[in-house]
Amino acid sequence: MRRQKEDLKGQRALVTGASSGIGLAVAERLLARGCFVVGASRHEGNFAKLRAAYPDRTDYVVADLSRMEDVTRLIEAPACQEVNLLVANAGFGCFGDYRNERIDEREIQMVQVNCLATQRLIKAYLRRFDKTGGRILVTASAAAFGAAPYMAAYYATKAYIYRLCLGYQREMKIAHSRAELSLLCPGPVATGFEKAGDLKFQFKPMDVGRVADYALKKWFKNKAVIVPGFAYRLLRIGAKIAPDSLITKVTKKAAV
Numbered sequence: 001m002r003r004q005k006e007d008l009k010g011q012r013a014l015v016t017g018a019s020s021g022i023g024l025a026v027a028e029r030l031l032a033r034g035c036f037v038v039g040a041s042r043h044e045g046n047f048a049k050l051r052a053a054y055p056d057r058t059d060y061v062v063a064d065l066s067r068m069e070d071v072t073r074l075i076e077a078p079a080c081q082e083v084n085l086l087v088a089n090a091g092f093g094c095f096g097d098y099r100n101e102r103i104d105e106r107e108i109q110m111v112q113v114n115c116l117a118t119q120r121l122i123k124a125y126l127r128r129f130d131k132t133g134g135r136i137l138v139t140a141s142a143a144a145f146g147a148a149p150y151m152a153a154y155y156a157t158k159a160y161i162y163r164l165c166l167g168y169q170r171e172m173k174i175a176h177s178r179a180e181l182s183l184l185c186p187g188p189v190a191t192g193f194e195k196a197g198d199l200k201f202q203f204k205p206m207d208v209g210r211v212a213d214y215a216l217k218k219w220f221k222n223k224a225v226i227v228p229g230f231a232y233r234l235l236r237i238g239a240k241i242a243p244d245s246l247i248t249k250v251t252k253k254a255a256v
């Protein structure tokens with residue numbers, strides 16, 4: 001287990017999607033820095049190892065974020081009341097073309113988790129943090145920078161949350177909010193994402209620990225949009241000037 005300066009002692013984080021991947025890696029680092037971490041997702045999964053290592057500084061709320069009643073229950077849970085750090089990270093992807101009926105129900109759930117539950121959480125905590133201060137990190141994706149065939153709905157969910165947060169960031173400035181809101185936009189990362197989405201990345205995925213380290217460093221410097229990896233920072237700039245038809249040619253090769 002990593003040991004770092006306990007600079008987050010006394011702080012309390014809610015991390016959604018903490019059972020695996022990016023959420024788990026972020027939770028591990030917050031705990032190593034002295035923070036109390038409340039995890040949330042449908043199963044405790046690998047967060048159970050963190051609970052064993054930090055029994056006095058961890059809690060878990062089992063919640064299926066594709067169900068709005070679970071999102072409300074999570075926001076109102078006693079464990080989530082004193083939270084001053086939110087990592088809105090739970091999400092997943094789906095692979096398949098528009099003729100594939102098998103993923104229809106899954107796509108609806110994906111919109112609910114990646115967009116609606118995330119939006120509900122962000123707004124609930126922004127309102128709390130407006131006056132008291134507090135930080136929110138939202139896991140969007142480099143997918144937010146363009147469209148992609150075969151993962152069209154997933155890319156669209158990430159563009160939704162990305163643009164939503166850019167809008168909130170401006171609203172927060174106008175309202176002199178004491179809250180901070182950052183967007184994390186990684187390219188492919190080695191996590192449970194491929195298995196959950198029944199897909200295979202064609203580009204080399206980044207190491208999840210490196211992504212979590214970079215995300216936390218930039219989050220605590222109030223960076224508005226955090227893009228791990230030089231290639232993906234270039235991609236973000238390129239996507240602003242390249243024609244959509246070129247982008248969908250490139251993203252067609254992102255996963256199979």
Ligand SMILES: NC(=O)c1ccc[n+]([C@@H]2O[C@H](COP(=O)([O-])OP(=O)(O)OC[C@H]3O[C@@H](n4cnc5c(N)ncnc54)[C@H](OP(=O)(O)O)[C@@H]3O)[C@@H](O)[C@H]2O)c1
Pocket residue numbers: 016017018019020021022023040041042043044045063064065066089090091092093113139140141142185186187188189190191192193194196205
């Ligand atoms: N890996 C990548 O290449 C990549 C790149 C860019 C962005 N992202 C984004 O990063 C975030 C984390 O994904 P990951 O890569 O770390 O994948 P992961 O290892 O599969 O983790 C996904 C997390 O989301 C949770 N989750 C999924 N469906 C849920 C639901 N209905 N209710 C509550 N929690 C749910 C999962 O927990 P349970 O199964 O226990 O519910 C799990 O903890 C996602 O938003 C994803 O879109 C991933």
